[in-house]
Amino acid sequence: MKWINNLSVKASWTLVLVAFSGLVVVIGALGLFANHFGREAFTSLHERDMAQISHLDSAYSQLLRARIQMNRAAELIRTPSFDRPDPLIEEAQRLLDAATENFNQFTASDFDQEQQALVDQLASNFQSFVNNNLSLQMMMLEERDVSGFFSGESRVDESSQHFVASAEAFLDASAQRGNALLIRFEQVSSLLFWGVIAALGAALLVVTVVVWGVRKTCCAH
Numbered sequence: 001m002k003w004i005n006n007l008s009v010k011a012s013w014t015l016v017l018v019a020f021s022g023l024v025v026v027i028g029a030l031g032l033f034a035n036h037f038g039r040e041a042f043t044s045l046h047e048r049d050m051a052q053i054s055h056l057d058s059a060y061s062q063l064l065r066a067r068i069q070m071n072r073a074a075e076l077i078r079t080p081s082f083d084r085p086d087p088l089i090e091e092a093q094r095l096l097d098a099a100t101e102n103f104n105q106f107t108a109s110d111f112d113q114e115q116q117a118l119v120d121q122l123a124s125n126f127q128s129f130v131n132n133n134l135s136l137q138m139m140m141l142e143e144r145d146v147s148g149f150f151s152g153e154s155r156v157d158e159s160s161q162h163f164v165a166s167a168e169a170f171l172d173a174s175a176q177r178g179n180a181l182l183i184r185f186e187q188v189s190s191l192l193f194w195g196v197i198a199a200l201g202a203a204l205l206v207v208t209v210v211v212w213g214v215r216k217t218c219c220a221h
Contacts, residue, residue: 055106066095
């Protein structure tokens with residue numbers, strides 16, 4: 001502590017000012033890092049997951065609407081009326097094409113290794129639901145095979161349930177991943193909090209030592 005005793009009062013308080021300035025810089029840097037980490041983490045999660053969920057939800061919604069239009073067309077074929085089934089069949093086909101496009105955009109997204117297995121299963125169920133079942137139902141409507149259409153509805157329902165189950169599994173996994181990221185963020189926030197406490201303690205120690213040195217110097221004079 002001899003070097004502190006040799007400091008002038010002005011130099012001592014300059015050291016105190018430097019210590020406080022350093023404290024402000026450290027706390028500011030920690031705050032900026034915490035803010036940057038939190039913003040980047042949650043923004044990245046939100047943008048990626050929301051885009052994926054949006055495409056998946058749009059695809060499923062369009063598939064449901066397509067089935068409704070197909071069933072309406074089948075009823076018109078079975079019970080002829082003034083309304084023609086062809087516009088409904090065309091609308092159903094348009095919805096199927098749009099659903100396929102949305103699902104392709106969903107599968108084109110970036111997925112981690114754990115997600116990829118769920119996405120592969122989801123893609124397989126989508127293939128079975130749309131290409132193997134709904135497309136066959138559309139073919140029967142175009143051929144006016146109403147009995148074949150209605151006899152295949154149970155098969156389509158089962159395929160739809162498999163697709164919904166795999167979609168829910170993916171959404172649950174996304175929610176769990178979001179919770180894991182939140183826990184990680186809270187851990188980092190805790191470390192930053194104790195880092196700030198340590199910085200305050202170090203600054204307080206420096207101030208205490210400097211004040212002690214100043215008082216000792218003043219008493220000596």
